[in-house]
Amino acid sequence: MYICLCNAVTDRDIRRAVECGITSMRGLRDELGCAGDCAKCARHARDVRDEALAESSQESVLSPAMAGMTACPA
Numbered sequence: 132m133y134i135c136l137c138n139a140v141t142d143r144d145i146r147r148a149v150e151c152g153i154t155s156m157r158g159l160r161d162e163l164g165c166a167g168d169c170a171k172c173a174r175h176a177r178d179v180r181d182e183a184l185a186e187s188s189q190e191s192v193l194s195p196a197m198a199g200m201t202a203c204p205a
């Protein structure tokens with residue numbers, strides 16, 4: 132689902148960025164452009180980021196061996 136229409140950023144883009152260690156809204160803006168223009172998406176982007184952070188912390192607890200096994204672009 133598109134979260135940021137100005138920059139065509141989806142919830143999957145945000146979740147992938149969080150998996151790669153981009154956890155701040157500033158980082159998401161710098162990396163994806165999310166909330167960098169009209170900023171109408173900022174609240175929803177923050178909610179998606181928070182969900183992704185909560186999910187990643189649960190996954191780390193449930194499966195420590197899988198932590199850090201996501202492919203992130205260099």
Ligand code: FES
Nearest residue numbers: 135137168170172
């Ligand atoms: S909708 Fe995200 S900056 Fe405009």
